[in-house]
Each structure stands twice: as C-alpha cells, then as structure tokens.
Amino acid sequence: MEKKKAKFSIYPYLFIAPTMILIGIFSYYAMFNGIYMSLTDYRISYEEITFVGLENYRYLFSPDGALFWKSFSNQAIITICAVVNSVFWPLLTAELLFFVRHKKIANTIKSMFVMPMLVPGIVSTLIWRFLYNKDFGFNTMLEKLGLESLQHDWMNDDKTALFAVIFMGFPFVSGMYFLIFHSAVNNVGQELYEAAVIDGATNWQVAWKVHIPNVMGYVTVISTLSLIGSLSGFGAIAATTGGGPGNATMIPAMLIYRVAFTDGRFGYASAMGTIMMIVIMTLTLIQRKLTSSKEV
Amino acid sequence: MRVKKNFGYFLSRIILIALVAMTFFPFVMMINMSLKKTLDVKLHFLAWPAPNEIYWKNFEKAFDFVFHPIVNSLIVCGISLVLILIMVSMTGYAFGRLKFAGKNLFFLMVLAVMMIPYTMLLVPNYTIIRNMDLLNTKWSLIIPYIAGQQMFGIVLSKTFFESLPQEMFEAAKIDGASEFQSYTRIALPLSVPTLITVGVTCTISMYNDYIWPALVLTKGDKIKTFCQIVFNNAAGKGTSDYGMTTAAFIIGTLPLLIITLSCLKYYLAGMLDGAVKG
Numbered sequence: 001m002e003k004k005k006a007k008f009s010i011y012p013y014l015f016i017a018p019t020m021i022l023i024g025i026f027s028y029y030a031m032f033n034g035i036y037m038s039l040t041d042y043r044i045s046y047e048e049i050t051f052v053g054l055e056n057y058r059y060l061f062s063p064d065g066a067l068f069w070k071s072f073s074n075q076a077i078i079t080i081c082a083v084v085n086s087v088f089w090p091l092l093t094a095e096l097l098f099f100v101r102h103k104k105i106a107n108t109i110k111s112m113f114v115m116p117m118l119v120p121g122i123v124s125t126l127i128w129r130f131l132y133n134k135d136f137g138f139n140t141m142l143e144k145l146g147l148e149s150l151q152h153d154w155m156n157d158d159k160t161a162l163f164a165v166i167f168m169g170f171p172f173v174s175g176m177y178f179l180i181f182h183s184a185v186n187n188v189g190q191e192l193y194e195a196a197v198i199d200g201a202t203n204w205q206v207a208w209k210v211h212i213p214n215v216m217g218y219v220t221v222i223s224t225l226s227l228i229g230s231l232s233g234f235g236a237i238a239a240t241t242g243g244g245p246g247n248a249t250m251i252p253a254m255l256i257y258r259v260a261f262t263d264g265r266f267g268y269a270s271a272m273g274t275i276m277m278i279v280i281m282t283l284t285l286i287q288r289k290l291t292s293s294k295e296v
Numbered sequence: 297m298r299v300k301k302n303f304g305y306f307l308s309r310i311i312l313i314a315l316v317a318m319t320f321f322p323f324v325m326m327i328n329m330s331l332k333k334t335l336d337v338k339l340h341f342l343a344w345p346a347p348n349e350i351y352w353k354n355f356e357k358a359f360d361f362v363f364h365p366i367v368n369s370l371i372v373c374g375i376s377l378v379l380i381l382i383m384v385s386m387t388g389y390a391f392g393r394l395k396f397a398g399k400n401l402f403f404l405m406v407l408a409v410m411m412i413p414y415t416m417l418l419v420p421n422y423t424i425i426r427n428m429d430l431l432n433t434k435w436s437l438i439i440p441y442i443a444g445q446q447m448f449g450i451v452l453s454k455t456f457f458e459s460l461p462q463e464m465f466e467a468a469k470i471d472g473a474s475e476f477q478s479y480t481r482i483a484l485p486l487s488v489p490t491l492i493t494v495g496v497t498c499t500i501s502m503y504n505d506y507i508w509p510a511l512v513l514t515k516g517d518k519i520k521t522f523c524q525i526v527f528n529n530a531a532g533k534g535t536s537d538y539g540m541t542t543a544a545f546i547i548g549t550l551p552l553l554i555i556t557l558s559c560l561k562y563y564l565a566g567m568l569d570g571a572v573k574g
Binding site: 009011012015016018019022023027028029030031033034037089092096097099100112113114116118120122123126129130131136137140141144170171174203204233234235238239240242252253256261270273274276280281 | 315319320322342387389395406413415418420421422439443476503504506507523526531541548549553557
C-alpha cells in the first residue's frame with residue numbers, strides 16, 4: 001500500500017519546470033541580457049563586447065538620437081488613432097447589429113465580420129499595400145470618379161504615407177474587439193432592452209442610455225489591449241513602408257528592428273528597446289490602475 | 297415586437313451594409329486580382345474577368361511558389377503546438393489544482409511576461425538562438441514559440457482546472473490514484489475543449505508570424521515559412537506579378553481557414569475569455 005503523501009511534494013515543481021525554464025531563458029534572462037547589452041557596444045558580427053556604460057543612452061539623448069524621439073511622435077499619432085478606431089467602429093457595428101432583430105440575418109452578418117480575421121495579417125496588410133499602389137487600386141477608383149487630382153502614390157509620398165498607414169484596415173471592424181463588444185451589448189440583456197422599449201425609449205435612447213453606460217468597462221479593456229498592441233507591433237509598417245519614405249512613418253519598434261538587424265548595432269538597439277519597455281510598462285501600469293479603480 | 301421603419305431604421309441598415317462591404321472590399325479585390333493577368337490588374341483593376349478568361353496559371357505558379365513554405369509552416373506549427381499543449385496543461389494544472397510553496401510568485405512571473413514588449417526581446421533572443429547554434433533550423437522557430445506562446449494558455453487552463461470540483465479529485469485519491477494519474481485520467485480529458493481553444497489561438501499566431509522567421513531563417517528557401525516568404529517578397533520589392541502573388545495569398549490562407557473554421561466555436565470562446573481575463 002502506498003504511504004500517505006508527505007507534506008513537501010516535488011510533483012508541482014516538476015509540472016511547472018519546463019515552462020518556467022523556457023520563460024526564464026527566453027523572457028527573463030533575455031530581458032536582463034537586453035538591458036545589459038544596452039550598456040555595451042555589442043554588434044551583430046562577433047566582435048569583442050566592450051562595456052561602455054551609459055554611452056548608448058548618451059548618444060540617444062544627443063542630436064544623433066533625435067530620430068528615435070521623433071519616431072515617438074509618429075507612434076503617438078498612430079496609437080491614438082488605433083485606440084479610437086478599435087473602440088469606435090467595432091462598438092458602432094455591434095450597436096447597429098443589435099437592432100437587427102432578425103436572428104438569422106444578425107448571425108450571418110456577425111459571421112461575415114469574423115471571416116476576414118482568419119486571413120493572415122501579412123496577407124491583409126499586403127493587399128492594402130496593393131490598393132495604395134501608384135498604378136491601380138484606390139487610384140483606379142479615383143480615376144473612375146473623375147478625381148484624378150486626388151491620386152497619390154500613397155505610401156511613397158511623405159505627405160500621405162502616415163495617413164495611409166493609419167487608414168490601413170478600414171473600417172477596423174473585423175476582429176476580436178468587435179466580438180467582445182457584440183457579446184457585451186447583447187449581454188446587457190434582452191429584458192433591459194424590452195423594459196426600455198415598453199417605457200417608450202427610442203432605439204437611439206436605448207443605445208445611448210442603456211448600452212453605452214453598460215459597456216464602458218469593455219471600452220477600458222479594449223483601449224488597454226489596443227494601446228499595448230499598437231505600441232509593440234510594427235509588423236504592418238515593416239511590410240509596407242518600412243518606416244519611410246524618409247522617416248515619415250518611422251515608429252520606435254521599427255527603428256529598433258532596423259538599427260539591430262540592418263545596421264547590426266545590437267547595443268544601441270537594446271538601449272532603445274529598454275527605453276521603450278519602460279514607456280510601455282509605465283503606460284500599462286497607469287492604465288491598469290485607472291481601470292481597477294473604476295471597476296471592482 | 298414590431299419594428300418601426302423610419303428614417304433611422306434605413307440609415308442604420310445602410311451604414312451596416314456599407315461597413316460589411318468595406319470590410320470585404322480588400323478580400324474581394326484579392327480574389328479579383330488572382331484571376332487576372334498582371335497587365336489586366338493594372339489596366340482594368342475593377343473589372344471581373346469573364347469565366348472563360350480566368351487566368352488559372354496564377355494559381356499554378358503560386359502553388360509551386362508556396363507549397364513548400366506552407367508545409368514548413370505547418371510542420372513548425374504542429375511540433376510547437378504539441379509541446380505547447382503538453383506544457384500549458386501541466387503548468388495550468390499545477391497552478392489551478394496543486395498546492396506548493398511559491399505558487400503565487402511563479403504565477404506572477406508568468407503573468408509579468410506578457411508585459412515585456414516583443415521588440416525588446418528580438419535582439420536577446422536572436423543572440424540566444426545563435427549561441428545555441430540553431431539559426432536556419434526549424435528549432436530556431438519552435439523553441440522560442442514554445443517559450444513565448446504559453447502565457448495565454450496557462451491563464452486559461454488554470455482558470456479551467458480551478459473550476460473543477462474538488463470532490464472528483466478526492467474520490468480519485470480514495471480509489472488510489474496518484475497525483476500524476478489524477479492529472480492524466482481526470483483533468484486532462486476534461487480540459488480538451490480548453491486545449492483546443494489554446495491550440496487554435498497559438499496556431500494562428502505562429503502561422504501568422506513573419507518578423508521572427510525573417511530574422512532567424514536567412515539561408516536558403518527550403519526552410520522558410522509561408523508568411524515569411526510573402527513578407528520577404530514584399531520587403532524586397534520582389535516580384536510585381538500581382539496575379540501570382542494574390543493567388544499565393546489565397547492558397548496560403550486556406551490551411552489556416554480550414555483549421556480555424558473547424559474549431560471556430562472554441563476559437564471565438566477563447567478570444568472572448570482571454571480578452572476579458574487577460
């Protein structure tokens with residue numbers, strides 16, 4: 001017969017060991033190594049690593065590092081638009097869809113918004129890039145409408161490039177944010193809706209006075225998610241403008257990628273990475289604090 | 297209930313239809329472009345080819361172009377997925393059901409990983425993989441994916457395992473089941489739907505990745521993944537054969553579409569859960 005279990009068991013630790021080891025190496029060791037690298041002149045080619053102290057940070061704050069800070073202003077514009085777009089359009093659509101009372105039609109429309117989510121991001125991004133093309137795409141449509149004067153080489157013109165990057169993905173409905181709002185709006189409840197209608201509320205009033213106040217919690221969650229997503233993602237820019245033309249669409253993450261893997265300056269890139277990490281963590285913590293004080 | 301068909305009713309329907317149409321426009325154009333010769337894409341962008349004029353050669357060329365990369369993507373996703381699911385369920389089980397010293401601290405460590413920006417880790421992880429001498433092998437993708445894709449799954453499965461009734465496990469213990477048996481015989485089979493959710497979510501994000509593969513798979517086209525070659529093609533201003541490229545997009549989307557649609561219910565549930573809890 002087996003003995004009664006001892007107080008200390010090794011089992012739980014064996015269960016979590018593989019995960020913790022991998023996280024330890026690829027997240028924590030990597031993160032601290034990144035901070036350490038930011039204090040060296042490490043390059044992609046195997047050169048000797050020299051400890052240079054805060055030299056990379058000094059460089060970053062000198063006029064030579066100006067591009068990094070300039071890229072933050074692009075990032076700010078992109079992020080503000082991203083947050084607004086990921087709340088406004090999905091919520092609007094969820095709201096409009098709520099008032100389609102025909103169950104079958106409503107479900108079909110919902111599934112239609114799910115479909116494009118299943119297309120790889122790079123594919124959607126590149127189709128948009130084609131649409132922004134000089135020779136066809138939106139320019140063809142402008143021509144058909146007789147608006148040749150509005151034609152642009154959208155992504156290669158430094159006046160329109162940033163706008164083109166922000167507009168990419170319009171109307172921003174298809175995705176998880178829409179699904180969250182859709183279930184939120186519907187969870188507010190049939191009863192509440194019917195009660196409001198019996199009291200003589202118009203649809204407009206239902207939306208503003210019943211739904212919106214009740215989904216504010218989700219608005220906060222989605223703002224946080226899209227804030228973090230927009231700050232750390234650079235895949236779409238890497239696949240379209242690459243930060244150009246000039247540096248019209250340069251954002252910090254793209255710059256870090258380029259400095260690290262095109263210029264090969266790992267040390268300097270890590271210094272920028274460290275600053276970006278501090279910025280993102282600070283924003284996340286502020287956001288969390290605001291959220292938790294509002295709810296719970 | 298009666299619906300009043302006033303001005304607002306029609307306006308809201310029109311906006312909704314417009315939103316659907318605009319969402320689909322790029323994808324409709326993708327299909328349109330894939331059916332035409334590149335010259336026609338440029339000259340008659342908005343026109344649809346007549347059925348007998350469809351230029352199927354695009355798909356033939358695209359198939360040769362993306363077949364191996366798709367297979368590579370699926371192999372990498374498959375191996376990573378199996379290992380991720382094993383680790384996620386074990387870790388989630390430990391956090392959800394077992395008692396041990398330091399549990400909260402370890403769990404906090406898992407959660408905190410989600411706050412480290414991806415960009416910050418690119419350089420150090422590249423260095424690690426290079427020091428392990430794994431550059432230009434499938435493992436240069438698989439190992440970091442396993443390390444990086446678990447967090448969401450751990451949170452989800454921990455929540456699930458916590459929700460299971462304690463009596464079930466006590467009954468098993470009385471019947472003489474060991475700790476490990478309670479995990480394999482009771483917890484694991486019950487958690488299959490949760491694991492499917494985790495699996496679909498992870499597969500999508502691994503299949504869609506192109507930044508990391510573009511860094512670690514630089515030599516030879518034999519091991520590159522689908523999204524990577526599409527990305528390389530775009531970044532290198534590569535081919536301007538739009539018909540072939542869009543046909544390649546369609547072919548490369550199909551595996552993901554099939555996988556996700558077959559598990560759509562779990563996928564949607566997971567997305568909603570993850571977003572609200574995470």
